[in-house]
Amino acid sequence: MDTQAKQIVFEQLQQLLHDRIIDNETIRNEHGVGFSYHACTPPDYVVYPSSTEEISEIVKICATHQISIIPFGAGTSVEGHILALKGGVCIDLRLMNQMLEINQADMYATIQPGVTRNQLDEALQGSGFFFPIGPGVNATLGGMASTRASGTNAVRYGTMKENVLSLEVVLANGQIIRTGSKAKKSSAGYDLTHLFVGAEGTLGVITELTIKLHSYPQAIYAAVCSFPTVEAAVNTAIQTIQKGIPMAKIELLDAQMMTAINCYSALSYAEVPTLFLEFHGSQTELEEQITQVEAIAHSFDANEFIWEKDEAARIKLWRARTDAAPASVALRKDGQLMSTDVCVPISRLAKCITETQKDIQETDIYAPILGHVGDGNFHLTIVIDPNDPEEFEKAKALNKRLVKRALAMEGTCTGEHGIGIGKLSYMTLEHGKAIHTMWAIKQALDPLNLMNPGKLLPSLD
Amino acid sequence: MDTQAKQIVFEQLQQLLHDRIIDNETIRNEHGVGFSYHACTPPDYVVYPSSTEEISEIVKICATHQISIIPFGAGTSVEGHILALKGGVCIDLRLMNQMLEINQADMYATIQPGVTRNQLDEALQGSGFFFPIGPGVNATLGGMASTRASGTNAVRYGTMKENVLSLEVVLANGQIIRTGSKAKKSSAGYDLTHLFVGAEGTLGVITELTIKLHSYPQAIYAAVCSFPTVEAAVNTAIQTIQKGIPMAKIELLDAQMMTAINCYSALSYAEVPTLFLEFHGSQTELEEQITQVEAIAHSFDANEFIWEKDEAARIKLWRARTDAAPASVALRKDGQLMSTDVCVPISRLAKCITETQKDIQETDIYAPILGHVGDGNFHLTIVIDPNDPEEFEKAKALNKRLVKRALAMEGTCTGEHGIGIGKLSYMTLEHGKAIHTMWAIKQALDPLNLMNPGKLLPSLD
The missing domain is CATH 3.30.465.10 (Uridine Diphospho-n-acetylenolpyruvylglucosamine Reductase; domain 3)
Structure with missing residues (x-):
């Protein structure tokens, strides 16, 4: 934005928010990247409104001077959602936490x-x-x-x-x-x-x-179960879903990911493809569900289930799972996380994951797999050396092949991470002409393109 | 539309569709009202496309000549969704039934x-x-x-x-x-x-x-259970939902509605407020659910559950429920159905229904109540004499009070029937300024206002 408009906006926002507007470089940089692998792109100012009315005033001031607005929560998004591509005002919502x-x-x-x-x-x-x-x-x-x-x-x-x-x-x-x-x-x-x-x-x-x-469920049981192959684990998940068993969680961790969490959380699970499972319901419901899932798993040569029925053990188990991303990063000194996800119809999941594993091996990139496999959704937690541009390009190409594989299987380029800027280039491939419909809505509701510009919708030039 | 444009469009559509365009009055009238209580407002033509590409061509022809388009399924909507308010072309989709x-x-x-x-x-x-x-x-x-x-x-x-x-x-x-x-x-x-x-x-x-x-569930049980008051029945539904019991169906019929279905389907249920219930799950799940629901019902002085465990009896039970609307109409010679529905947060449901019952009694309108009470959603199947304008006005006023009551309880003017033209006048009351956002989207996607004009969005004049 031009210097004069910038100064006017700063003054008007300061009048509204007093000390709740910051232009300090450290704070701006903290708001410029999130958990994404993109280069930090800080906003001009960070503001901390404490009410809806204040946000409305901030937006009006920015609109008058055609200055971009980027809403900011905890900065945990992985696809570059919060980068201030055109500078502007980052609205940090931490004070609105009632x-x-x-x-x-x-x-x-x-x-x-x-x-x-x-x-x-x-x-x-x-x-x-x-x-x-x-x-x-x-x-x-x-x-x-x-x-x-x-x-x-x-x-x-x-x-x-x-x-x-x-x-x-x-x-x-x-x-x-x-x-x-x-x-x-x-x-x-x-x-x-x-x-x-x-x-x-x-x-x-x-x-x-x-x-x-x-x-809150009457009872919760969690289990860990290891498999001879990733295909066997995924097929167990597929059959469980197809039989309509109402799993609360059914998560895949591949062998590489199991190594990462063992190291990170001082555990000693077998370092082979593994399902982490959770069952919610009444005692009798759980017993029925467990009998069915164990039977399916054993038909795919699973090992015995390791049960965690008390709360502390269950929390420990899921903590290890939740820490999968930092665990992956920790295995590589100064590694940079490039997290990506796709989602496919569940019948295609085993093929999609096994083809992706083969691709990872051939590309020679460190990319443990983690999946919400009950939904057909999985992640690569790619960890790269940020100072090796060649490796970075190889990782991006791997990601691209992953997305194309998922789309060819009638899936989506992201199951839960979103588009941000990281997946922008796949939007047209996935949605075809519907992109124009999305743009028509964007232009109708934000004609000056001030709301988080450059995200979600690819340029149509 | 003007006569010349009308003629051109007819010829172009005929070229595309051959004998699958009709301007015969009987057919047009059949497409002009649906199950609504509004006056028949027929389209100029009815077309029967057999492919998406044909529909695209039809829409292009209509757009060129600024002629309205009304999609038509089975004509069962109750709020006047298919009335051709500006004439135009009704697209009957019955050939696209693959x-x-x-x-x-x-x-x-x-x-x-x-x-x-x-x-x-x-x-x-x-x-x-x-x-x-x-x-x-x-x-x-x-x-x-x-x-x-x-x-x-x-x-x-x-x-x-x-x-x-x-x-x-x-x-x-x-x-x-x-x-x-x-x-x-x-x-x-x-x-x-x-x-x-x-x-x-x-x-x-x-x-x-x-x-x-x-x-498909492993087992299905259905039951009928009568209550001393409508409040007792609704409170049973409320507690069942609040306890998280995964009911498949939980339907309320008030005393008047029970009389209607007894007459229509030659049944002999008690003519008091009644819940029709259905349970889906495994045998053991059902047993658990049933024990819990029976306990709740009895705490509200319910009578014994009448169980229908075999398929034929269950189908008969639900047929009686499904026939509730025609059953209501049948009780009044040459009666006209004015079906309406609202939905409120479940904790407000008992109050909303009892106040509505009182209102119905005071208004002296025949309006049996039927509710998907597990969702907080209920219907009045108002039956009026179509030749009595005073009664019609009384019924409309009753409907208006019903909607305002639901909105005051943070509910919605329709849970499942839609807006059409019947609920148009409540849209601004329910949505406030968000109506402008809806209009912005409408104008972005249909700038000539040709797609089913006059429905869903109230004029802002």
């Missing part, structure tokens, strides 16, 4: 967008309810909604898409709207809630969310 | 929009899979998607919103796009699928749907 209402009777919570996963968990402790979506990092709920996040429980409870009931949003012109209602279902007009969920901040700033709560 | 693919491994079916509920059921018979959404009439799946339909099973399996995976759509400019993918989840771009689901044909014509299939 739990506004926990409505047990109607099983929802209304929260501000800066509430984090851990904070939400703590607030729900002892209530008999929980929120199932956990992306494996302590993201904010606003950010999770914006990237349509999911995680290990999605196989049973759905993703953010299924678990956001309504939103409050500040639009690009500063107008404040509410989408949806508190009713469980509605046929009243266009589904704006689902338009903003997954929009990555390119259509507006989410300033409040009403999310669905779920009854 | 089951394109039943993919058991990935649990989806790809179908044309003219496939009906009954046809889908028959096609899935014996497959081990079923499609749970049933709006109680033999609607088409294209129509069900367009109104975001649901029905009795939604409490467990969700609505059309949760059960459409991807769509093919012809846009207002004739362009053909695909939304979503065959993967179970995706974070790749704006959620266009959910924008077209519930859009009532105002943004484009749905020409293909991929819908989720569900594993």
Whole structure:
């Protein structure tokens, strides 16, 4: 932005926010990259609003001077969602972290967008309810909604898409709207809630969310089970899903990933393809589910299940799983994480993963595999040497082949990470002419292209 | 439309479709009202395309001459969705009724929009899979998607919103796009699928749907249970949901409705507030669920459950429930159905229903109540004398008070029927400024306002 406009905006924002606007380089850089492998691209200013009305005013000031706006939650996104590609104002939502209402009777919570996963968990402790979506990092709920996040429980409870009931949003012109209602279902007009969920901040700033709560299960069992081949593990997952067994979690870790978590968390699991499983339900439901899944697993030559029935052991098990990404990075000194994910129809999953493993071996890149295999979704936690441009190019090419493989199998270029800038170049390949429809919506709601510009939608030039 | 444009369009459509364009008055009138209480408003022509490409051509011809387009499935919508308010071309989709693919491994079916509920059921018979959404009439799946339909099973399996995976759509400019993918989840771009689901044909014509299939339950039990008061019945439903018991169906029929179905289906149920219930799961799951629900019901002084465990008896029970609307109409000679529905957060449901019952009594209108109470959704099947304008006005006022009551309780003006023209006047009350966002999207995708004009979005004048 030009220097004069920049100065005017700074002054106007300072008048509104007093000391809650920062132009210090350290803070700006902290807001310029997130968990992505892209080069840090800091905003001009970082602001810390404390209300929806303030956000509306910030957006109006920016709109008047045609300055970009980037909403910021916890900075945990992996595809470059928060890079300030055109400079502008980063709206850090950490002060908007109030739990506004926990409505047990109607099983929802209304929260501000800066509430984090851990904070939400703590607030729900002892209530008999929980929120199932956990992306494996302590993201904010606003950010999770914006990237349509999911995680290990999605196989049973759905993703953010299924678990956001309504939103409050500040639009690009500063107008404040509410989408949806508190009713469980509605046929009243266009589904704006689902338009903003997954929009990555390119259509507006989410300033409040009403999310669905779920009854805490009567009983929870977790298990670990190792397999002779990755194919056997994946086929176990496929058959389990096809039989309609309501798994709460069914996660694949390949041999390389098992080595990483053993080292990182001082564990001694067999370093072979492994499923991490979790069952939710009443005691009798669990017994039925377990009998069925064990039978399927054994038909694919699985080893015995290692059961974790008490809470502490279960938490330890899932902590090891959650730490998979840092565990992968830790195995390589000064390694840089390049996390990627795709999702395919479940019947294609075994082929997609085995072909990808072959590709990884041939490319000679360190890329352990981790999968929410019940959903057909898996990740490569590629770790590269950031100072080796050749390796970086090899990793990008591997990622590209992965995406093309998934798309050829009628899948998607990302199951839960989102587009940001990392997956921009695959959008047209995946959506074809529908890209024009997406652009038409973008232009209708943000005609000056100020809301998180350069993300989600590829340039059509 | 002007006579000359009309003639040109007729000739061009005839060239494309040969004898599959009709301007005969009987046929036009058959396409002008559906199951709504509004006056018949026929289109100028009815066309019967047999492919997506033909629909694209039809839309292009209409767009060139600025002629309205109304997609038509089975004509079962109740809020006037298919009235040709500006004349134009009705696209009857009955020839596009092919089951394109039943993919058991990935649990989806790809179908044309003219496939009906009954046809889908028959096609899935014996497959081990079923499609749970049933709006109680033999609607088409294209129509069900367009109104975001649901029905009795939604409490467990969700609505059309949760059960459409991807769509093919012809846009207002004739362009053909695909939304979503065959993967179970995706974070790749704006959620266009959910924008077209519930859009009532105002943004484009749905020409293909991929819908989720569900594993047929191992066991199904159905039961009928009567209560001393409607409040007791509703509170049983509320507690059942709040305890997280995964009911497949939990339907309320008030005393008046029980009388109607007894007469219509020659049954002898007690004519008191009654819940119709269905349980899906394994034998042991069902036993657990039943024990819990019976305990809740008895705490509200329910009578004994009448169980229907074999298929024939169960089908008979649900047939009686499905026939509730015609049963209500049958009780009044030459009566006209004015069906309406609202949905509220479940904790407000007992209050909403009892206040509505009181209102019905005071208004002295015949309006049996029927509810998908597990979702907080209920219907009044108002039956009026179509030749009594005063009664018609009283019924409309009753409907208006019902909607305002639901909105005051943070609910929605329609849980599953849609807006059409019948609920237009409540859209701004429910959505406030978000109406402008909906209009911005409409104008972006249909700048000439040719797609089903006058529906879903109220005029902002």
